[in-house]
Amino acid sequence: MGLESAGGFFGKSLNGFYFNGAIKENSKLRGQKVLIPLIWGIAMDELVFGAYTPQDEADRKLRVVVRRPLVARLTKDIIETYQICNPQFKYSEELNPKRFLTSPSVGVLNDGYDNVNSDLILTVNFVLINLETQRRYIVKDVLGHGTFGQVAKCWVPETGSFVAVKIIKNQPAYYQQALVEVSILTTLNKKYDPEDKHHIVRIYDYFVYQRHLCICFELLDTNLYELIKINHFRGLSLSIVQLFSKQILRGLALLKDAGIIHCDLKPENILLCTSVKPAEIKIIDFGSACMEDRTVYSYIQSRYYRSPEVLLGYQYTTAIDMWSFGCIVAELFLGLPLFPGASEFDLLRRMIEILGGQPPDYVLKEAKNTSKFFKCIGSIHNVENGEVSIGSRSTYQALTEEEYEARELKKPLIGKEYFNHKNLEAIVTNYPYRKNLPKEDVIKESQIRLALIDFLRGLVEFDPAKRWSPFQASKHPFVTGEPFTSPYRPPPETPRLPVAQNIKVDHHPGGGHWFAAGLSPNIPNRNRVSYHNSPHFPMVPYGHANSYGSIGSHGSYNDNAGLGSSYGSYGDSSNMFAYYSPVGPSAMNMHPQAGASMLGSSPDARRRIMQYSHGNGLGVSPSAGNFAPLPLGTSPSQFTPPSSYSQVSGGSPGHYGPTSPARNSCQGSPLSKMAAAGQFNRRKSWGYSGSSQSLEGPSSSNWQGPVTDGTTSSQAEGSSQVASGLPSHIHSNSNTANWKQQRGSVGMVTGYSNIQNMPSSIGSNVQLQHSAGVSQDKSESSMSLPDPGDWDPNYSDELLLQEDGSDESCITTEFNRGLHIGSADSSVGVGRFNRASATSSNLSIQRQNGPIGFSHAEVGSPPSANDPHPGYPRFMSKHSHFTSHMTQNSPSRLGQQMAPRYNHGRSTVARGSEWNHMKVQLPPSNFNSGGPRSPGNSSFSNGIPWGRRVNHPVSNIPPASRGRKDYGRIA
Numbered sequence: 001m002g003l004e005s006a007g008g009f010f011g012k013s014l015n016g017f018y019f020n021g022a023i024k025e026n027s028k029l030r031g032q033k034v035l036i037p038l039i040w041g042i043a044m045d046e047l048v049f050g051a052y053t054p055q056d057e058a059d060r061k062l063r064v065v066v067r068r069p070l071v072a073r074l075t076k077d078i079i080e081t082y083q084i085c086n087p088q089f090k091y092s093e094e095l096n097p098k099r100f101l102t103s104p105s106v107g108v109l110n111d112g113y114d115n116v117n118s119d120l121i122l123t124v125n126f127v128l129i130n131l132e133t134q135r136r137y138i139v140k141d142v143l144g145h146g147t148f149g150q151v152a153k154c155w156v157p158e159t160g161s162f163v164a165v166k167i168i169k170n171q172p173a174y175y176q177q178a179l180v181e182v183s184i185l186t187t188l189n190k191k192y193d194p195e196d197k198h199h200i201v202r203i204y205d206y207f208v209y210q211r212h213l214c215i216c217f218e219l220l221d222t223n224l225y226e227l228i229k230i231n232h233f234r235g236l237s238l239s240i241v242q243l244f245s246k247q248i249l250r251g252l253a254l255l256k257d258a259g260i261i262h263c264d265l266k267p268e269n270i271l272l273c274t275s276v277k278p279a280e281i282k283i284i285d286f287g288s289a290c291m292e293d294r295t296v297y298s299y300i301q302s303r304y305y306r307s308p309e310v311l312l313g314y315q316y317t318t319a320i321d322m323w324s325f326g327c328i329v330a331e332l333f334l335g336l337p338l339f340p341g342a343s344e345f346d347l348l349r350r351m352i353e354i355l356g357g358q359p360p361d362y363v364l365k366e367a368k369n370t371s372k373f374f375k376c377i378g379s380i381h382n383v384e385n386g387e388v389s390i391g392s393r394s395t396y397q398a399l400t401e402e403e404y405e406a407r408e409l410k411k412p413l414i415g416k417e418y419f420n421h422k423n424l425e426a427i428v429t430n431y432p433y434r435k436n437l438p439k440e441d442v443i444k445e446s447q448i449r450l451a452l453i454d455f456l457r458g459l460v461e462f463d464p465a466k467r468w469s470p471f472q473a474s475k476h477p478f479v480t481g482e483p484f485t486s487p488y489r490p491p492p493e494t495p496r497l498p499v500a501q502n503i504k505v506d507h508h509p510g511g512g513h514w515f516a517a518g519l520s521p522n523i524p525n526r527n528r529v530s531y532h533n534s535p536h537f538p539m540v541p542y543g544h545a546n547s548y549g550s551i552g553s554h555g556s557y558n559d560n561a562g563l564g565s566s567y568g569s570y571g572d573s574s575n576m577f578a579y580y581s582p583v584g585p586s587a588m589n590m591h592p593q594a595g596a597s598m599l600g601s602s603p604d605a606r607r608r609i610m611q612y613s614h615g616n617g618l619g620v621s622p623s624a625g626n627f628a629p630l631p632l633g634t635s636p637s638q639f640t641p642p643s644s645y646s647q648v649s650g651g652s653p654g655h656y657g658p659t660s661p662a663r664n665s666c667q668g669s670p671l672s673k674m675a676a677a678g679q680f681n682r683r684k685s686w687g688y689s690g691s692s693q694s695l696e697g698p699s700s701s702n703w704q705g706p707v708t709d710g711t712t713s714s715q716a717e718g719s720s721q722v723a724s725g726l727p728s729h730i731h732s733n734s735n736t737a738n739w740k741q742q743r744g745s746v747g748m749v750t751g752y753s754n755i756q757n758m759p760s761s762i763g764s765n766v767q768l769q770h771s772a773g774v775s776q777d778k779s780e781s782s783m784s785l786p787d788p789g790d791w792d793p794n795y796s797d798e799l800l801l802q803e804d805g806s807d808e809s810c811i812t813t814e815f816n817r818g819l820h821i822g823s824a825d826s827s828v829g830v831g832r833f834n835r836a837s838a839t840s841s842n843l844s845i846q847r848q849n850g851p852i853g854f855s856h857a858e859v860g861s862p863p864s865a866n867d868p869h870p871g872y873p874r875f876m877s878k879h880s881h882f883t884s885h886m887t888q889n890s891p892s893r894l895g896q897q898m899a900p901r902y903n904h905g906r907s908t909v910a911r912g913s914e915w916n917h918m919k920v921q922l923p924p925s926n927f928n929s930g931g932p933r934s935p936g937n938s939s940f941s942n943g944i945p946w947g948r949r950v951n952h953p954v955s956n957i958p959p960a961s962r963g964r965k966d967y968g969r970i971a
């Protein structure tokens with residue numbers, strides 16, 4: 001039986017009779033005893049069914065047939081049906097088989113709530129509850145995994161909407177780090193972007209449930225890496241690249257204003273947001289972010305997107321995000337990472353080769369890793385006197401592979417080459433055009449490509465001081481769509497001068513980062529008072545003694561730590577105070593089932609546990625009044641920035657010691673994504689038989705002093721070579737279908753100085769230089785073909801076995817209507833191109849041809865297990881406990897690693913007052929309505945296809961058939 005609507009029904013009776021009609025008029029059932037649905041509150045006593053005969057025309061109109069799936073029809077009200085069949089039948093939800101979303105699903109920690117990885121074991125319909133507000137989040141699916149835990153798609157009955165809830169692992173270090181994300185995002189949302197105009201993900205809520213910090217975000221869609229992947233690693237159309245660039249820049253401008261460095265900008269952390277029209281992108285994952293004046297860690301950013309200054313160990317600013325942004329823009333266009341370095345050496349080598357320059361001498365002189373990658377070819381006298389340049393030539397020369405090996409006693413990992421051309425101009429210029437693109441569109445696009453090259457040049461600029469700011473970049477013709485006529489001269493902007501490095505904070509898993517994020521309570525004169533006064537945080541005066549020495553220490557992770565070194569403490573120059581945080585990380589770290597606390601239980605941890613009888617630590621919202629000082633006060637560490645440089649022992653995990661993830665030692669990092677490497681390597685045979693010893697990461701490098709071997713620098717400084725004009729296939733009969741960049745054919749194939757098709761202004765200002773492009777180009781035969789498995793951790797050979805004929809199924813209409821690319825932008829240049837293209841059906845997100853064909857013929861060095869890059873240890877722990885679950889972590893292709901940053905000072909410049917807004921309310925109006933998450937969709941609004949493969953030239957491109965759950969965790 002069933003009642004489908006108030007106006008009528010189409011149901012199934014017990015004995016198989018069907019009946020329909022207007023229930024409300026029982027009289028029409030002609031004396032029959034009818035099964036009246038219980039919801040009407042009328043008791044039924046007998047079942048009598050018969051064919052219902054409509055009495056009049058009105059009756060006929062009342063008939064409503066609701067077509068539901070057969071399964072739904074057969075099972076609707078099944079419990080009642082069973083009960084009717086057998087009055088003894090009792091239903092209990094507990095007996096339902098559970099559909100697990102978390103793997104492994106065996107509960108071994110936290111009273112069986114957590115698996116061995118300290119992940120909350122989720123099942124479909126598992127309910128997360130903010131006990132303070134009683135808001136319920138019903139888990140429906142898992143959207144992704146990250147270093148920090150799981151992200152679940154949840155239904156919020158109260159608002160009738162879906163959200164994404166990041167459920168942090170039940171470990172103090174993760175917890176602490178996640179609080180940084182909460183704090184930074186809350187501030188960004190509320191203070192800097194209340195109107196949600198800057199493409200930063202919205203945070204709605206956060207709470208602790210079952211000892212897991214749960215952070216509720218707006219629900220977003222596919223990330224840009226996945227988008228490229230679905231597009232089979234062919235670049236997106238220039239109009240889309242322009243659109244996304246503009247939006248990302250808005251986000252980066254906001255971050256710069258707020259003085260926040262994202263520190264992990266990469267395609268995976270930029271998600272599509274298709275619930276708004278037109279579709280947008282949003283930047284996510286602020287778990288690595290820090291304040292610009294609190295740059296504590298030196299080993300940040302995913303490798304492909306890592307800036308030279310971070311790589312070299314130089315002080316950094318928000319400019320590092322601009323470097324990453326440049327890499328992302330290039331990748332969106334090319335479909336492949338611009339600098340897919342298999343190691344840091346390889347990364348730098350690629351930068352130097354593709355950009356034709358090297359970091360400026362003032363950086364090389366100061367950076368702590370310079371000696372690892374460069375030799376000094378100037379005189380030591382010059383260097384010591386700060387005269388680091390010999391004339392216009394650099395004093396430093398990059399090490400060759402052999403020199404690196406001799407110095408580091410190990411071969412550097414070198415990855416494959418994916419592009420036929422080796423300088424930026426040639427790579428972009430010769431990237432295959434869309435097949436069958438009308439000639440006039442090709443001409444237009446070739447002009448926009450020139451703008452793109454110029455744009456990229458300002459972003460992937462070695463000199464951080466010269467690198468364009470978000471504001472400057474946003475005025476570039478590539479972004480504005482204005483015609484590009486000559487190299488862009490950015491408007492001046494007051495540079496943010498990095499403050500000299502004056503503190504080194506090491507190895508405190510959470511504390512360091514809190515400090516790094518500028519969230520430490522120890523900001524003089526800014527934020528202590530509230531803690532003293534807080535009724536929720538009873539303070540215990542504590543002599544500071546040597547507490548400052550715990551900078552970067554594990555604090556409460558260790559049993560022998562006193563209050564002063566516990567998470568729940570802070571101090572200033574005269575006192576150390578301890579407070580009791582109900583949701584302090586230590587309180588979340590009790591694993592009786594495991595036999596022992598993972599990291600040790602600090603004294604105050606135990607107290608915290610006892611303090612909260614009502615929740616036993618479960619479901620206590622950090623915002624429940626007792627958590628208010630969190631952004632400023634719940635620093636995991638009591639350290640206060642010393643006024644002078646301070647360094648903790650080199651044996652700490654934060655150092656590049658033997659256990660450092662930088663050394664690729666698993667035990668060095670609890671939060672490492674190194675598991676990724678394991679998975680990554682299992683997936684393919686790389687053809688690399690390297691040892692398990694890390695070949696990357698800061699080493700115990702020996703500064704050997706200047707090497708005056710008489711070698712002259714071979715690096716052309718900043719040479720900008722623009723291979724311009726028409727693309728090769730206009731001039732030649734090159735087969736664009738083979739995905740290979742063409743060279744050697746007539747015209748502008750390899751960067752020859754053919755500028756006949758360029759505006760004269762460009763021709764005069766942008767010098768064409770073919771030498772690098774030509775001389776460095778490899779021959780077709782020697783070209784290394786890109787193997788997606790080489791840098792796509794989600795790629796698997798098995799995918800090749802799958803039928804790649806699912807275009808149509810991939811292409812749903814869900815993305816359609818979502819994105820109005822450039823349509824609202826009446827600008828010229830790119831805009832013009834959009835319109836023109838659109839009319840000729842050329843406004844495709846994708847270009848039909850990738851740079852080169854995929855092949856397994858040549859397998860180079862992957863980001864390997866040796867390389868800690870997949871590991872993304874934002875903070876460290878010595879505890880080998882963590883290693884056990886590393887293989888559960890998702891793979892990374894990116895190589896972000898964590899090593900302690902160094903602080904560059906500005907320690908007294910507090911932004912403390914800006915971080916007081918931890919508690920955010922769930923804004924119903926802002927809630928995502930749970931729009932489609934459709935990684936398989938391959939078209940945007942306007943019917944613009946971006947993922948269609950028409951006459952796909954390559955047969956062995958992996959189909960984009962990875963499950964949704966995989967897409968998110970690329971890194």
Ligand SMILES: Nc1ncnc2c1ncn2[C@@H]1O[C@H](COP(=O)(O)OP(=O)(O)OP(=O)(O)O)[C@@H](O)[C@H]1O
Nearest residue numbers: 143144145146147148151164217218219220285968
């Ligand atoms: N708001 C969101 N909407 C939809 N999916 C999301 C959202 N936030 C995160 N995800 C998915 O979850 C994945 C992991 O999220 P996130 O990057 O924030 O976690 P993480 O643990 O910090 O990851 P990482 O290991 O990169 O640091 C993302 O790649 C994405 O697929």
